[in-house]
Amino acid sequence: MEIGELKAFVAVAELGSFSLAAQQLHLTQPAVSKRISLLEAGLNCQLFDRIGRQITLTESGRDLLPRANRILLEMEDLRRAMSSLSNDVSGTLKIGTSHHIGLHRLPPILKQFSRLYPQVKLDIQFIDSEMAFDLVMHGKLEVGIVTLPPDQDLTLKTIPIWEDPLAFMVAVDHPLAAATDIDIQSLAQHPAILPSMSTFTRRIVESLFQERTLNIEVPISTNYLETIKMMASIGLGWTVLPATMLDSEVVELPIRDVSLNRHLGVVYHPGHSLSNAAKAILDLLEAPGI
Numbered sequence: 001m002e003i004g005e006l007k008a009f010v011a012v013a014e015l016g017s018f019s020l021a022a023q024q025l026h027l028t029q030p031a032v033s034k035r036i037s038l039l040e041a042g043l044n045c046q047l048f049d050r051i052g053r054q055i056t057l058t059e060s061g062r063d064l065l066p067r068a069n070r071i072l073l074e075m076e077d078l079r080r081a082m083s084s085l086s087n088d089v090s091g092t093l094k095i096g097t098s099h100h101i102g103l104h105r106l107p108p109i110l111k112q113f114s115r116l117y118p119q120v121k122l123d124i125q126f127i128d129s130e131m132a133f134d135l136v137m138h139g140k141l142e143v144g145i146v147t148l149p150p151d152q153d154l155t156l157k158t159i160p161i162w163e164d165p166l167a168f169m170v171a172v173d174h175p176l177a178a179a180t181d182i183d184i185q186s187l188a189q190h191p192a193i194l195p196s197m198s199t200f201t202r203r204i205v206e207s208l209f210q211e212r213t214l215n216i217e218v219p220i221s222t223n224y225l226e227t228i229k230m231m232a233s234i235g236l237g238w239t240v241l242p243a244t245m246l247d248s249e250v251v252e253l254p255i256r257d258v259s260l261n262r263h264l265g266v267v268y269h270p271g272h273s274l275s276n277a278a279k280a281i282l283d284l285l286e287a288p289g290i
Helices: 003-015 018-025 029-043 059-083 099-104 107-116 129-137 200-210 225-233 276-286
Strands: 048-051 054-057 091-097 120-126 143-147 157-171 239-242 250-252 260-268
Touching (some): 003 018, 003 059, 018 029, 054 059, 091 129, 107 276, 129 143, 129 260, 157 200, 225 239
Antiparallel strands (some): 143 260, 157 239, 157 260
């Protein structure tokens, strides 16, 4: 049994596709199929049922998957632990971050990091913050640079880096745009455009309304903040977005006695060894003036 075979197995099992697994592993599809065949031969069992184009795990495959993930996680943790014994900052650093943070916060950090540590290969996944949390939890990512949850997760280590004030906003020609003082009850009478219920930002907004026993009508939902802003700017509803996104296309609503903030920062698993590359980017993120 080889590590490469286990990686191929996990990729196919999680993606449900040999072609997608090949793309993820930067291999050809025949190479992935060969690794699976070698693993099945070595274990003397069939791991996948192949019916047409549909691929499902057999009972043996379902039993192997969590074990394979544990082995790969231990091997990755061992690699990081060994590499951290030296002062060498190299290798691959797997980061997960949101599109918004990647666009508005990370560029100067990544530019400085790449200049200081050219031997490090950055593997950046642009995903929802909540997915990044899950991938860090399961050892698929070393570091997440994300929106932090409103409730602390004691399993993972979180470090706030940026305070990110949120603003209620609407299109310049929205019926509420000319108001100088709006209460939260009046706002609830108009439709909203917000991220999905699974997001930390939506949870912050929902808790505000739930405290006042109010419901929000959300006919349109997407996790891309730039798309939310565009739809709000053409008058489809009010929204709550980072105040940094205010511009001439939208106006801020003065909501009485309400101030919303979220925190952006770093998440990593304290039970896993951090590579020197991960420690280096944490040092940059926590440096004064960031």
